[in-house]
Amino acid sequence: MNLQQIEATKVILSSPQKIVIVPHKNPDGDAMGSTLGLYHYLKNRGQEATIISPNDYPKFLKWMPGHEHVVNFEKDTLHAKQLISEATIIFTLDFNHLGRIDQMKPFLEEAKATFIMIDHHQAPGDYADLMYSDVSMSSTCEMVYNFIEFLGHKDQINSDIANCLYTGIMTDTGSFKFLSTTSRTHRIAADLIDKGANNTQIHNKVFDTNTPSRLHLLGCALKNMVILEEYHTAYITLSQEELDGNHYKKGDTEGFVNYGLTLDGICLAVIFIENKEDGIVKISFRSEGDFSVNEFAKKHFQGGGHTNAAGGKSDVSLEDTAAYFVSLLDNYKEQLKA
Numbered sequence: 001m002n003l004q005q006i007e008a009t010k011v012i013l014s015s016p017q018k019i020v021i022v023p024h025k026n027p028d029g030d031a032m033g034s035t036l037g038l039y040h041y042l043k044n045r046g047q048e049a050t051i052i053s054p055n056d057y058p059k060f061l062k063w064m065p066g067h068e069h070v071v072n073f074e075k076d077t078l079h080a081k082q083l084i085s086e087a088t089i090i091f092t093l094d095f096n097h098l099g100r101i102d103q104m105k106p107f108l109e110e111a112k113a114t115f116i117m118i119d120h121h122q123a124p125g126d127y128a129d130l131m132y133s134d135v136s137m138s139s140t141c142e143m144v145y146n147f148i149e150f151l152g153h154k155d156q157i158n159s160d161i162a163n164c165l166y167t168g169i170m171t172d173t174g175s176f177k178f179l180s181t182t183s184r185t186h187r188i189a190a191d192l193i194d195k196g197a198n199n200t201q202i203h204n205k206v207f208d209t210n211t212p213s214r215l216h217l218l219g220c221a222l223k224n225m226v227i228l229e230e231y232h233t234a235y236i237t238l239s240q241e242e243l244d245g246n247h248y249k250k251g252d253t254e255g256f257v258n259y260g261l262t263l264d265g266i267c268l269a270v271i272f273i274e275n276k277e278d279g280i281v282k283i284s285f286r287s288e289g290d291f292s293v294n295e296f297a298k299k300h301f302q303g304g305g306h307t308n309a310a311g312g313k314s315d316v317s318l319e320d321t322a323a324y325f326v327s328l329l330d331n332y333k334e335q336l337k338a
Ligand SMILES: [Mn+2]
Pocket: 030, 031, 094, 120, 138, 139, 140, 172
């Protein structure tokens, strides 16, 4: 954010506003952490603020301070629509294209509010009036910390804000191991601990809440893993039948894709998850090093994201999707070197 944008933001936030904060659909730890962190900050500043999530979010995030006040657009549509139409400011966090909020998109397009984007994905859209976009950032939570600092209020980060922001930094950096993790990321995390983030408890609440059915599903996923040594690639498929057979619940497959990368010599890991209801195969990509899964997902699977973590989808069957994926790899043989 440049000085001019910071000054403009300060001016807007110096008077009372009706604020709506929006994370992307299927919000993850960073999306919920950043929206809730910003929410607490704005509320403490005396602003009227509400988070509207496009849909529900996983249970392992439903302990974060303030989560009970999040409005679920899918469940509480009328109320959400009213809040959006009355909003004077709409913050969009952890995404940069209105397509990422799916069924909420038309209502945001119609809204008269001033839009402020805070996000770390590539190629931002142009819908926002004020934009804090930086692909070098580990997480949107790290950016919300910076944002509060830009506004001169770092001293107002309390334990609620600290716990929310720490959560998103931790999840989006794969517990501080991804390339985007910098010394500043660690300094911010340290400061958040000083300000009341309970790092051990956060780790437990996010990662140590497995259900037996989730572990059984993980077992199934690992058994299905195909390793293509030639291409330094490992991929997993999960069919609808396998999901149903293991009592799949939203969020259960979170993190499964990362197991491929734990193999020595593997630099591309992929998971294909069948979704019969939506008639698609949902895909997650992870890479180590220079191979850009963002480019790959954009080019071949209607998706995108970051260099080392991206998503996509396919409209053909699970088997055909996996076969198509494998057929592409020879073109990337040179780049796929661990
Ligand atoms: Mn993020």
